[in-house]
Amino acid sequence: MYLNDEWEVYARYVDRDTNTGDDxxxxxxxxxxxxxxxxxxxxxxxxxxxxxxxxxxxxxQLQFYF
Known part of the structure; x- marks a missing residue:
């Protein structure tokens, strides 16, 4: 979700195994x-x-695009 032209917030959720709760x-x-x-x-x-x-x-981390 972009807050403005310079800032972005993100979240990621992975449920690797629904039986054991590996998240x-x-x-x-x-x-x-x-x-x-x-x-x-x-x-x-x-x-x-x-x-x-x-x-x-x-x-x-810093990332630069050339």
Missing amino acids: VLSIGLNNYWAGQNARWTTEITWDDTVLNTDTTVISS
Whole structure:
């Protein structure tokens, strides 16, 4: 969902196995520069697909288009 020309919020949900509740949820934010020629993304992901272990990952990246 675009908030304006520079900011975008997104979410992603994956139900990997409906019988065991193996789910992955990601929520992120994109910031665009120079139109969409450069992008900064930050995301948090909760992953419970590994048996008896939940994983939380926070990631950030810069991407440039040439």
